[in-house]
Amino acid sequence: MADLKLSDVGKTYGGTVEVLKHIDLDIEAGELIVFVGPSGCGKSTLLRMIAGLEKITAGTLEIDGQKVNDVPPAQRGIAMVFQSYALYPHMTVRDNMAFALQIAKKSKEEITASVERAAKMLQLEPYLDRLPKALSGGQRQRVAIGRAIVRDPKVYLFDEPLSNLDAALRVATRIEIAQLKEAMPDRTMIYVTHDQVEAMTLADRIVVLANKGIAQVGAPLELYETPKSEFVAQFIGSPAMNLLPGEITGTGTRTKVKLAGGGTAVSDVPSTEADLGLKVNVGIRPEDFTIAQQAALYRGKVEMTEALGEVTLLHFAADEGAKEPVIAKLPGIHKGLRGDEVGLAADPSKVHLFAEGTSLLYR
Amino acid sequence: MSPIVQGILTIIIGVGGCIGYFYASNILLDRVIFPPKTDDQGRNIRRATMVRPWLFLLPAILALGLYLVYPVVGSFLRSLYNRSGNEFVGFGNYVQMFAEHGFRVALFNNFLWVVFVPAGATFFGLLVAQLTDRLKWGNIAKSLIFMPMAISFVGASLIWKFVYAADPDIGIINAIRDYFGAAPVDPMQIPFWNNFFIMFIMVWMQTGFAMVILSAALRGIPEETIEAAIIDGANPFQIFFRIKVPQIAGTIVVVWTTITFLTLKVFDIVYTMTGGNFDTEILPSYMMDYMFRDDGRATAVAFVIMVIVTPVMIWNIRQARREL
Numbered sequence: 001m002a003d004l005k006l007s008d009v010g011k012t013y014g015g016t017v018e019v020l021k022h023i024d025l026d027i028e029a030g031e032l033i034v035f036v037g038p039s040g041c042g043k044s045t046l047l048r049m050i051a052g053l054e055k056i057t058a059g060t061l062e063i064d065g066q067k068v069n070d071v072p073p074a075q076r077g078i079a080m081v082f083q084s085y086a087l088y089p090h091m092t093v094r095d096n097m098a099f100a101l102q103i104a105k106k107s108k109e110e111i112t113a114s115v116e117r118a119a120k121m122l123q124l125e126p127y128l129d130r131l132p133k134a135l136s137g138g139q140r141q142r143v144a145i146g147r148a149i150v151r152d153p154k155v156y157l158f159d160e161p162l163s164n165l166d167a168a169l170r171v172a173t174r175i176e177i178a179q180l181k182e183a184m185p186d187r188t189m190i191y192v193t194h195d196q197v198e199a200m201t202l203a204d205r206i207v208v209l210a211n212k213g214i215a216q217v218g219a220p221l222e223l224y225e226t227p228k229s230e231f232v233a234q235f236i237g238s239p240a241m242n243l244l245p246g247e248i249t250g251t252g253t254r255t256k257v258k259l260a261g262g263g264t265a266v267s268d269v270p271s272t273e274a275d276l277g278l279k280v281n282v283g284i285r286p287e288d289f290t291i292a293q294q295a296a297l298y299r300g301k302v303e304m305t306e307a308l309g310e311v312t313l314l315h316f317a318a319d320e321g322a323k324e325p326v327i328a329k330l331p332g333i334h335k336g337l338r339g340d341e342v343g344l345a346a347d348p349s350k351v352h353l354f355a356e357g358t359s360l361l362y363r
Numbered sequence: 364m365s366p367i368v369q370g371i372l373t374i375i376i377g378v379g380g381c382i383g384y385f386y387a388s389n390i391l392l393d394r395v396i397f398p399p400k401t402d403d404q405g406r407n408i409r410r411a412t413m414v415r416p417w418l419f420l421l422p423a424i425l426a427l428g429l430y431l432v433y434p435v436v437g438s439f440l441r442s443l444y445n446r447s448g449n450e451f452v453g454f455g456n457y458v459q460m461f462a463e464h465g466f467r468v469a470l471f472n473n474f475l476w477v478v479f480v481p482a483g484a485t486f487f488g489l490l491v492a493q494l495t496d497r498l499k500w501g502n503i504a505k506s507l508i509f510m511p512m513a514i515s516f517v518g519a520s521l522i523w524k525f526v527y528a529a530d531p532d533i534g535i536i537n538a539i540r541d542y543f544g545a546a547p548v549d550p551m552q553i554p555f556w557n558n559f560f561i562m563f564i565m566v567w568m569q570t571g572f573a574m575v576i577l578s579a580a581l582r583g584i585p586e587e588t589i590e591a592a593i594i595d596g597a598n599p600f601q602i603f604f605r606i607k608v609p610q611i612a613g614t615i616v617v618v619w620t621t622i623t624f625l626t627l628k629v630f631d632i633v634y635t636m637t638g639g640n641f642d643t644e645i646l647p648s649y650m651m652d653y654m655f656r657d658d659g660r661a662t663a664v665a666f667v668i669m670v671i672v673t674p675v676m677i678w679n680i681r682q683a684r685r686e687l
């Protein structure tokens with residue numbers, strides 16, 4: 001119902017500390033957008049600027065086609081769910097949810113109806129007359145979400161809503177949020193998280209923030225399959241993508257790279273003759289490696305294995321010229337590989353190429 | 364024996380006595396009364412653990428008993444005797460006292476004090492705490508407002524004697540009146556309202572106390588609850604009264620009651636300002652009037668004050684405990 005448009009938005013604290021700059025982002029009505037990025041990159045700041053809790057020091061923010069830079073939070077049609085829940089400790093669950101409507105001077109019947117509808121949706125009915133301190137963490141977070149629902153906002157803002165919950169509850173609440181989104185397909189949601197799984201499963205599009213700006217925007221699998229930069233490639237996916245330095249020796253619809261470690265990698269990424277001799281980093285995700293005795297692009301001694309049951313992680317020494325050790329993720333259980341010399345290969349369609357940090361696909 | 368030797372000896376005996384007491388009583392408890400050697404070892408250790416806190420508390424309880432409980436009982440008994448203390452008069456002192464105009468004025472004035480001083484001080488304290496919270500020079504303002512706390516009641520009263528002085532060359536109130544051509548008045552002689560002028564001194568002194576405690580409490584409110592209220596559309600007044608004040612209600616009660624029983628004890632201000640004249644007497648100053656002249660009457664007043672203070676104090680301690 002509401003689309004958001006950020007044009008050249010920036011944030012500077014106290015006139016000197018620049019946290020964000022040149023943020024351009026169009027969010028369509030009904031989309032669920034997830035902000036991810038390293039700690040301190042400004043995810044919360046951007047969210048709070050959209051909420052109106054933080055002044056926008058540069059650029060414009062439009063909601064529904066209207067510039068809202070100077071519109072107070074309550075009139076922006078947004079609701080926010082905080083990491084710390086931020087429930088009013090002296091009010092019952094019912095009053096917590098009713099507060100915004102009371103402030104808006106809605107009628108008693110209307111308030112009761114809205115609160116009960118939200119309570120039913122979130123299975124909070126048995127707790128309506130309790131104080132927040134008598135609730136579990138998951139229940140508190142549901143009240144916080146209920147408080148947002150009751151206001152029926154056009155845009156929901158979530159700042160790491162699940163990070164105070166334990167693992168099992170996090171999964172359950174994540175699914176609840178996904179269902180909530182499905183029940184309200186026309187509501188826009190913006191969601192900040194540290195958790196890759198949350199980002200990948202919830203998002204229509206993911207916004208990766210880094211270095212004061214947007215590194216890449218795209219659907220979860222788009223970011224996974226065709227990352228724009230080494231940063232995004234390594235940020236999405238766990239363990240991070242391996243980067244092996246090399247030099248282009250063959251061009252065309254397929255590109256051949258001679259690796260510093262001695263092997264040769266072939267990628268489906270096309271290149272031109274001008275690229276011959278270009279220094280590149282070959283990016284291969286740990287899960288895209290297969291064990292190969294011949295035609296291996298990498299060969300090394302397994303220094304350590306981590307058996308997780310569903311997968312086994314093999315750690316190798318860092319390749320020549322590379323900073324991080326090479327990691328391969330093999331499906332299933334592999335015993336007794338430690339200390340062995342192993343060759344690794346990868347399908348050309350899974351081999352990424354980066355020159356000076358940027359993917360060759362995006363030149 | 365020289366006083367120095369006496370002092371040193373006292374310290375040695377006192378401190379040594381304490382150490383000796385704890386040491387000896389513990390040995391007695393662990394070795395003799397509940398020795399952990401016998402068959403029911405576990406039970407004896409548990410019992411000893413239960414008794415031990417009382418063992419440690421015993422000296423304090425005795426000292427408090429001696430200096431608090433005994434005087435209370437003693438005063439009560441004294442209040443049942445006549446002026447010279449040789450004739451039992453039952454509740455005669457109380458009956459006489461309640462029949463007296465002066466006492467009833469003091470009681471009524473005291474009522475005014477208890478209502479208005481804590482209310483005023485807490486209100487101004489809360490106001491200052493909230494208003495200075497975000498100011499750059501807020502801390503300077505706070506220090507200035509806190510300063511009267513460091514002055515004695517008599518000192519403060521002397522300052523305000525100048526403010527209230529009838530001479531326009533000295534008193535600021537009359538200086539202002541004089542500027543507008545009004546004749547000088549003595550604020551201390553305006554019936555009924557003079558009570559409020561005197562009370563204001565106490566409010567002036569206690570506002571700092573309220574401010575410091577409430578300011579800390581306001582800072583303890585989670586910032587997110589305020590941001591959530593902003594998003595919910597609350598204006599600054601609604602945020603203050605519906606989000607902030609309820610969250611520090613416990614602290615407000617503690618501050619309020621603390622100032623209440625401070626107020627019930629104060630006599631110096633009235634004593635200095637008017638000496639209890641012009642119908643400004645309150646119970647403590649009324650008590651001082653009788654002290655040494657008629658101890659029977661004075662102890663009776665003291666007892667009335669205690670009866671009034673006790674419930675406030677109990678409430679205060681309960682709240683304070685819940686806050687901590």
Ligand SMILES: Nc1ncnc2c1ncn2[C@@H]1O[C@H](COP(=O)(O)OP(=O)(O)OP(=O)(O)O)[C@@H](O)[C@H]1O
Nearest residue numbers: 013017019037038039040041042043044045046194
């Ligand atoms: N009031 C402020 N004054 C100056 N700098 C600030 C202020 N508030 C935040 N910052 C800075 O802005 C940057 C972004 O902060 P923000 O809270 O948005 O990060 P984040 O991406 O949400 O991090 P996290 O993932 O740890 O929550 C940080 O480097 C922080 O130090």
Ligand SMILES: [Mg+2]
Nearest residue numbers: 043044045159
């Ligand atoms: Mg954050």
